[in-house]
Amino acid sequence: MRHSDLFYLLALQKVEGVGDIVAKKLLSQFGTAEEIFKTKSSKLMSVDGVGTVLLRKLRDKSVFIKAEKELSYLENNNIDILYFQDEDYPERLRHCVDGPVLLFASGNIDFKNRKIISIVGTRQITSYGTAFCKEFIADLAPLNPIIVSGFAYGVDIVAHLSAIENNLQTIGVVAHGLNQVYPKQHKKFVAKMENNGGFLTEFWSSSNPEKENFVRRNRIVAGISEATIVIESADKGGSLITANIANDYNRDVFAVPGRSNDIYSQGCNNLIKQQKAHLLTSAADLIYMLNWDFETAAKPVQKQLFVVLEDEEQKIYDFLLKNGKELLDIIALRCDLPVFKMASTLLNMELKGVIRPLPGKLFEAI
Numbered sequence: 001m002r003h004s005d006l007f008y009l010l011a012l013q014k015v016e017g018v019g020d021i022v023a024k025k026l027l028s029q030f031g032t033a034e035e036i037f038k039t040k041s042s043k044l045m046s047v048d049g050v051g052t053v054l055l056r057k058l059r060d061k062s063v064f065i066k067a068e069k070e071l072s073y074l075e076n077n078n079i080d081i082l083y084f085q086d087e088d089y090p091e092r093l094r095h096c097v098d099g100p101v102l103l104f105a106s107g108n109i110d111f112k113n114r115k116i117i118s119i120v121g122t123r124q125i126t127s128y129g130t131a132f133c134k135e136f137i138a139d140l141a142p143l144n145p146i147i148v149s150g151f152a153y154g155v156d157i158v159a160h161l162s163a164i165e166n167n168l169q170t171i172g173v174v175a176h177g178l179n180q181v182y183p184k185q186h187k188k189f190v191a192k193m194e195n196n197g198g199f200l201t202e203f204w205s206s207s208n209p210e211k212e213n214f215v216r217r218n219r220i221v222a223g224i225s226e227a228t229i230v231i232e233s234a235d236k237g238g239s240l241i242t243a244n245i246a247n248d249y250n251r252d253v254f255a256v257p258g259r260s261n262d263i264y265s266q267g268c269n270n271l272i273k274q275q276k277a278h279l280l281t282s283a284a285d286l287i288y289m290l291n292w293d294f295e296t297a298a299k300p301v302q303k304q305l306f307v308v309l310e311d312e313e314q315k316i317y318d319f320l321l322k323n324g325k326e327l328l329d330i331i332a333l334r335c336d337l338p339v340f341k342m343a344s345t346l347l348n349m350e351l352k353g354v355i356r357p358l359p360g361k362l363f364e365a366i
Contacts, residue, residue: 001086003071004034005034006074006081007064007067007071008032008033008034008067009033009101009102010067010071011033011037011063011064012026012036012063012101013101013102013204014066014067015057015060015063016057018057018058019098020098020099020100021049021097022050022054023101024084024101025047025049026044027101037058070204070206073179073205074104077179078106079104079105079106079178080104080105080109081102081103081104081105082102082104082105083101083102084099084100084101084102088111090111090116090223090224092116092225092226092251093220096219098219099219100202100220102202103200103201103220104177104178104201104202105198105199105200106198106199107194107198107199108197108198109169109197109198110169111146114144114145114146114169115143115144115146115226115292116145116148116224116225116226117140117145117146117147117227117229118149118221118222118225118227118228118229119137119147119148119156119159119228120149120229120233120239120242121133121155121156121232121233122154122231122234122239122264122267123152123153123154123155123156124153124154124264125154125158125232125264126262126264128232128258129154129231129232129256130158132256133155133158133231134158134165135283136229136280136282136286137162137163137166137168138162138166139282139283140168140287141166141167141168143292145168146168146170146197147159147160147163147169147170147171148170148173148221148225149171149172149173149221150172150173150174150175150214151173151182152183154232155239157186159231160172160193161189163196163197169197171198171199172200173199173200173201173217173221173224174199174201174217175201175210175216175217176203176207176209176210176213177201177203177204178199178201178205179205202216214238215241218238218241218242219245222243222245222246222249222251223245223249225251227246227251227252227253228246228251228252228254229256229280230242230256230268230271230277231256231268232256232267233265233266233267234263234267235270236267239267243276252278253271253277254278254285254286255267255268255269255271255272255277255279255280256268256280256281257272257279257280257281279340281344283347284343284344284346284347285343288342288346288361289343291357291359307353307354309349309352309354312335312337312345313345313348313352313354315335316331316345316355317354317355317365319335320355320363320364321365325358325362325364326362326363326364327361327362327363328346328361328363346363353366354366
């Protein structure tokens with residue numbers, strides 16, 4: 001991006017009353033941020049959302065001083081700039097009406113041709129949540145997804161570190177400028193994060209981790225990914241806000257169930273009960289619901305010469321061999337097997353190389 005283009009975009013961000021939605025309307029109408037500042041008042045007033053108050057603020061020259069200062073910080077600290085109309089901007093977030101016009105990034109983030117999931121949850125993660133999160137990410141590792149979270153205590157940092165342990169790219173979406181680390185105790189993880197992904201934010205270097213920033217940050221966590229997974233949550237919390245935003249974006253939401261009397265499973269159980277989230281018991285559930293396959297795995301699955309199948313697996317294989325490709329629910333019905341076990345059973349059979357998934361959530365015998 002040219003220096004002048006970024007300068008005027010930053011200035012536009014500092015105009016009070018110009019949020020991401022209004023900014024996109026103005027940019028769509030006039031092409032560039034520079035043109036917005038140079039356009040006649042009568043033309044600006046023709047844009048929906050622009051009134052006399054906002055017009056007066058667009059004429060405030062102090063925004064240019066603020067923009068120059070921030071631009072200097074970005075250039076001196078090698079911060080990457082992602083503009084919502086550029087190719088390197090996260091594709092799914094681009095389609096969110098309130099997605100940020102600009103994102104600031106550090107590290108080695110690469111969004112191209114990748115599966116992206118967000119993992120969120122309580123800051124008071126339990127041993128149950130920790131064990132599930134680590135196993136879940138390890139099981140997903142062959143598909144090489146990007147793991148997104150918020151770099152907070154609890155579920156967030158467990159997800160990030162588990163991704164690093166499995167050599168996966170991980171991204172921390174933070175609620176402040178990239179000139180600081182929050183919480184400070186996580187400073188020791190910054191280098192590892194940036195070597196295996198990095199950090200994203202929409203906030204300037206002058207922004208501190210204020211309470212309202214975390215709510216805004218959550219829409220990026222929800223919007224950037226294909227699915228949001230809630231590992232553990234009390235009946236109220238930021239992770240539930242993220243889950244609701246993901247639902248509003250028409251994205252898949254998954255929740256890990258827990259015992260009815262566990263405080264940090266109440267939020268997850270309620271999401272499932274209210275049909276706001278799919279029940280998640282293993283990586284296989286996610287793989288099936290998102291219709292992922294192992295084409296991107298490092299080692300392609302091949303049919304073994306001598307395969308030992310469990311009784312249920314043999315029953316499924318014989319059915320598919322006889323009837324051809326079929327849906328999971330139909331397989332469960334015809335083979336008289338519980339639906340909740342089918343995703344993991346089919347994944348095991350796929351790993352053994354005896355079946356393969358097809359578009360439309362179909363399966364067939366090899």
